[in-house]
């Protein structure tokens with residue numbers, strides 16, 4: 314048997330509604346809102362010296378990597394595999410930033426902690442690629458963000474034990490997060506404050522889908538989703554964030570829907586909500602990442 318190596322595993326996150334909140338610095342900046350942490354994972358290992366992030370064989374997020382290594386005072390290169398591409402709405406940039414900050418923490422003889430997420434949050438905020446993703450990916454579950462910032466600075470209510478059958482697909486196209494944020498105005502805060510309050514009263518997945526769909530409809534074009542889902546049986550709810558489509562479906566119809574979306578050439582997964590957040594695995598083999606439905610091409614694409 315080979316020697317066990319350490320891997321960081323970070324779940325993907327699809328935010329359903331959010332209101333940016335600017336604080337005095339990046340550590341106190343973030344968003345209020347809520348999102349689902351998916352049972353789909355980015356798996357990363359320390360690769361070599363230097364400071365970089367490699368995702369599916371391609372160097373990415375150079376500025377994020379430099380900032381994280383700088384804040385931590387330690388250089389590390391990490392190599393990650395991801396089931397989805399960057400810029401799609403699955404919080405991959407945040408997952409990659411967290412992979413690096415987590416593996417640096419391990420190299421420094423520490424483990425996963427609130428503190429080990431901070432440099433990732435700062436890099437995400439400064440590059441305008443994520444506001445509430447680090448908080449969600451640290452916890453797992455349905456994460457309702459009630460104070461902006463990373464774990465230990467911001468606050469969140471975490472709803473665990475929800476196991477909805479989800480079919481998740483990566484639609485064509487991507488949009489930079491700053492472009493999405495520039496389309497938001499004061500309306501967002503008002504909507505989100507009410508949505509957070511309602512969701513905290515019920516902690517109900519049906520309400521989460523309803524609130525997320527009505528929020529994201531203001532930002533993204535739903536016509537292509539309505540075409541895709543027309544006549545599909547068993548759909549209980551859905552929302553679209555950028556190109557990330559999350560469909561809640563009755564379990565018995567999940568496979569049919571996944572086959573339909575794969576048949577349209579979409580990178581598709583049957584999954585659920587993960588109650589776990591970022592963690593470590595010691596293994597001689599890379600732990601199973603979220604498997605791309607189309608292993609050939611999607612696995613290499615960024």
Ligand SMILES: Nc1ncnc2c1ncn2[C@@H]1O[C@H](COP(=O)(O)OP(=O)(O)OP(=O)(O)O)[C@@H](O)[C@H]1O
Pocket residue numbers: 326373374398399400401402403404405406407440441442443487488489490555615
């Ligand atoms: N092929 C690519 N497509 C999109 N973005 C890319 C690509 N390669 C590198 N990037 C960089 O990756 C980052 C993507 O961040 P962005 O926040 O838009 O996406 P994400 O984290 O994958 O999803 P989310 O919208 O959930 O945050 C940007 O810094 C962008 O410059």
Ligand SMILES: CC(C)(CO)[C@@H](O)C(=O)[O-]
Pocket residue numbers: 328329330331343344346348404442443444445446490
């Ligand atoms: C800004 C954002 C939508 C980007 O993924 C996310 O970080 C969030 O919900 O705060």
